[in-house]
Amino acid sequence: MNNHSELKEIVFQFVEQDNNVQIMPLGKGHINDSYKVISNGKEYVLQRINHHIFKNVDQLQDNIFRVTSHIRAKLEARGETDIERKVLSLLPARDEKLY
Template identity: 55%
Template sequence: MKDLLSIVSKFKVQGTVGEIKPLGAGLINDTYKVNTTEADAPDYVLQRINHAIFQNVEMLQDNIAAVTGHIRKKLTEAGETDVDRKVLTFLPTEEGKTYWFDGDSYWRVMVFIPRAKTYETVNPEYSYYAGAAFGNFQAMLADIPATLGETIPDFHNMEFRLKQLREAVAANAAGRVAEVQYYLDEIEKRADEMCKAERLYREGKLPKRVCHCDTKVNNMMFDEDGKVLCVIDLDT
């Protein structure tokens, strides 16, 4: 078991660290809640970055810094008075980086947002709020001046994904193609439309945009009234 207290101490946290315990059920990164003992000090979230998936951690964190910095600027200019609850805040180390490498794993720390929650499933009203929040997220990033790196190459390249699917169908390694042929046919019927974005981009008709690329409802935080506070999980 890693010495989590020692890892947290590498970051510029406020207050005295007390209990550290697992948080959530994320599939990619290991996440922990870091409680501080003082009432006026924030709590934190400690996360071990999955280096097998995100192999260029410096680029990953630079991307996140550019995105959160731009959103913070937009919110401030719009007169938002609760900016710290509307965008993630990552802590620097003594060296000024937003991650720390312990010789084996990469770690990062962000400020815990109190009185906020995530949901795995939502009702139609919350779905509307979620859709609006992701739309607003994309709108705020439409004019981001920074050039972001690609953390997982071809992660949302539909042409590449269809190629992978077709290769898997041809190989039929598990002998299950016949069972799902209806669904495969439905995908092929839509293949041309599914690849339209990549095609238009190559033709110069669609500009490159910053996208979240994992727009599901549990990647946003809601307040106590069911309104969206902020979009999270900015790795992709």
């Protein structure tokens, strides 16, 4: 995923259109490609899942959702503060999928 306009198109499936969106490579992964996205004053991480390694993306994303939801619920039950900094927040795309 190297084409900047392609990346912007993907980003805008998750966030509102922003003429000043910034998309920068985030590290050098061996399995997935990761990008830092800054849009409308908020920061996100966009990750391209390697379909050659992870054959069942639906199942992978469902597992990530279940684990993060479980951790979030445990933190909330304990009265933890600043939960957004302690557990992932998954952002669904416009079609409500997590990828």
